[in-house]
Amino acid sequence: MCVLCYELADEEHWADAVAAGPDGQGRVRARHRRLRILTAVLSRYGLTVSDPGVGRHVVVADRKGAAEMAAGLPAVWRTAERLAGRRIDPLDRALLDALSGEEAAA
């Protein structure tokens, strides 16, 4: 357990094992990019994602004020499904159409 934030030490996820760049700034940028990608996907389900800057956690919240912390990508998807009350499927054509539309509009 971390003595500063009381975070239980969980196992490192494979997604975090790739070097983000030669310096600390690379890690910050990578974290920011991950947040933006999660936001692009989860906004389709009425959810927001924010980074409290604590460990590997992000906060997933719905529009009714419910918010949960999630550490690591698998926990993010589990939490998002619970809050959205829907299955999140990367092979869902409607999701892919929406994400592609966003790309075209940008």
Next chain:
Amino acid sequence: MSAAPLLFRSPAAAPGARDASGAAARRQVVLLSGFLGSGKTTLLRTELARSKSDPPAVIVNDVGDTVVDHALLTDGTRGPALISGGCACCIRRPDLAPALTGLLDDEQRGVTAHRSQIVIETSGLADPGPIAFTLANDPVLRHHFTLARTCVTVDALLGLDTLRRHEVAVRQLLAADEVFVTKADLVESARVQMLVERIHAWNPSATVTVTANGLPLRVVRPTTGAAGRAAAGAAARGVGRAVSSAEGVRTHDVSTVEVMPGDGVDWQAFAAWLSLLLHAHGPDVLRVKGVLNVRDADPVTVNGVQHVVHRPEHLRGQGSAGSRLVFVVRGLDTALLTRSLGTFLALADDSRALCRSVR
């Protein structure tokens, strides 16, 4: 063919001996799997005889309580560690960790010399996936061991029939990095060729070595040519996006698709996509394997067996032939999967810029 070892390689030659943080090399584990009677022990005995100067540690797992392989592999000076009475993937899985930590203890007490390579010969009924999971996730083992390769033996005589009848044989084959077709001297070469083609239809990323009595006859490299041509053709037709193309092979309900995401892949977008795919369809994603040329870092190897994704390794100082991923999936639409990966990669700014530059 040369008499170079088939299963073992010098640690310096093995890619991925160092992880992303540059930590010291971990011991390389070679998982030797294959269906009952497919020639695992014969292959291992021949290999051990060749590697007298730098012998690997050996762990043998057998379903029966009486272990015959142990007697075959013991040469009077060193014997393998044993896990008997069940498969290391299920009821004997708790025994696997002590067997490996026992090797560490022996080294530290000076009972045995440091051994950079370990071979785990699994039982013929074992699924390599859970064993890989133990290696990747055990809080002690993952710091000392890394799965270097999964080698799988397929019997030239009975292999096709076994693959048709036994799902675990298919799981073993899908997990393979290298496949050894054994007993090739017992059947005519046309049948061996058919088996090799069949193996590559299931697992196009595996190197297939045809052997007889543990000795190599010929090596068939992974099937990259056809997929490469398909990618070039798709790009020429103007449909090349972040994910340019795929060539699929379909066998029963299991499909294989090869995807070439191009260079400068955004790791965060890829990780988000793969983690969501495994979250939604984990049991149906039987295998993910390949190399990604990621942005701002050395190329990364990606290796997943069912729900277990191994810690990605950077290929330091090695050129890569380009990003290439092979997916073996059950009951999923491979065209949709390819589109989905392309869509997620395009979410990252730089991948989007890459798409624009392609257009």
